[in-house]
Amino acid sequence: GAGVSQSPRYKVAKRGQDVALRCDPISGHVSLFWYQQALGQGPEFLTYFQNEAQLDKSGLPSDRFFAERPEGSVSTLKIQRTQQEDSAVYLCASSLGGTGAGNTIYFGEGSWLTVV
Amino acid sequence: GENVEQHPSTLSVQEGDSAVIKCTYSDSASNYFPWYKQELGKGPQLIIDIRSNVGEKKDQRIAVTLNKTAKHFSLHITETQPEDSAVYFCAAKPQSGYSTLTFGKGTMLLVSP
Numbered sequence: 001g002a003g004v005s006q007s008p009r010y011k012v013a014k015r016g017q018d019v020a021l022r023c024d025p026i027s028g029h030v031s032l033f034w035y036q037q038a039l040g041q042g043p044e045f046l047t048y049f050q051n052e053a054q055l056d057k058s059g060l061p062s063d064r065f066f067a068e069r070p071e072g073s074v075s076t077l078k079i080q081r082t083q084q085e086d087s088a089v090y091l092c093a094s095s096l097g098g099t100g101a102g103n104t105i106y107f108g109e110g111s112w113l114t115v116v
Numbered sequence: 117g118e119n120v121e122q123h124p125s126t127l128s129v130q131e132g133d134s135a136v137i138k139c140t141y142s143d144s145a146s147n148y149f150p151w152y153k154q155e156l157g158k159g160p161q162l163i164i165d166i167r168s169n170v171g172e173k174k175d176q177r178i179a180v181t182l183n184k185t186a187k188h189f190s191l192h193i194t195e196t197q198p199e200d201s202a203v204y205f206c207a208a209k210p211q212s213g214y215s216t217l218t219f220g221k222g223t224m225l226l227v228s229p
Contacts, residue, residue, distance in 0.1 A: 004159075033217075043205070043219050056216070091159055091160070105150070105162075107152070107159040107160045109157075109158055109159045
């Protein structure tokens with residue numbers, strides 16, 4: 001497709017369940033980012049991939065969060081043993097090149113996670 | 117790390133008025149400053165960006181100004197329309213090494229007909 005595609009768009013999970021969120025970046029984009037956006041807040045960085053390499057995971061809030069991009073294209077963000085504080089919108093973004101200032105970052109519509 | 121402050125948190129204007137949203141950043145190495153518009157239930161959409169080698173950029177009714185000395189940048193929307201109503205986020209990104217966007221907390225703009 002023309003833009004960053006995320007699925008599912010909406011997910012309700014019971015506390016303790018594992019969830020997997022998928023991101024299809026724009027075709028050919030080297031860089032892929034995951035952000036977490038709490039209600040009424042700006043997006044906060046979780047992790048960054050350049051092709052299949054995860055270069056930065058400093059924003060992942062705990063070891064329950066795991067991301068992968070095994071073939072340098074589609075990425076999956078996995079959250080194990082979900083807790084209520086994990087409820088947020090998870091945004092995926094991609095850019096054509098690396099993280100230099102010349103590379104515009106495009107966002108997907110987000111996956112809305114509610115943990116009950 | 118970078119810290120971005122954004123004001124105001126909400127802004128109400130009448131259709132046709134101008135709207136100004138201001139941001140400050142902390143990292144003097146930042147050199148890329150995009151603005152995103154986010155409508156309810158959607159992801160952030162880039163509306164304009166500016167790099168540190170220019171002080172102002174315009175695109176129809178939207179303009180962004182940058183003052184690197186003072187470390188602040190602003191979004192200006194003229195002749196506002198109801199469809200401009202949304203949450204606007206500023207962001208900053210340093211050039212050096214690996215870096216990603218740091219966002220402000222957002223401004224909810226309400227344009228009344």
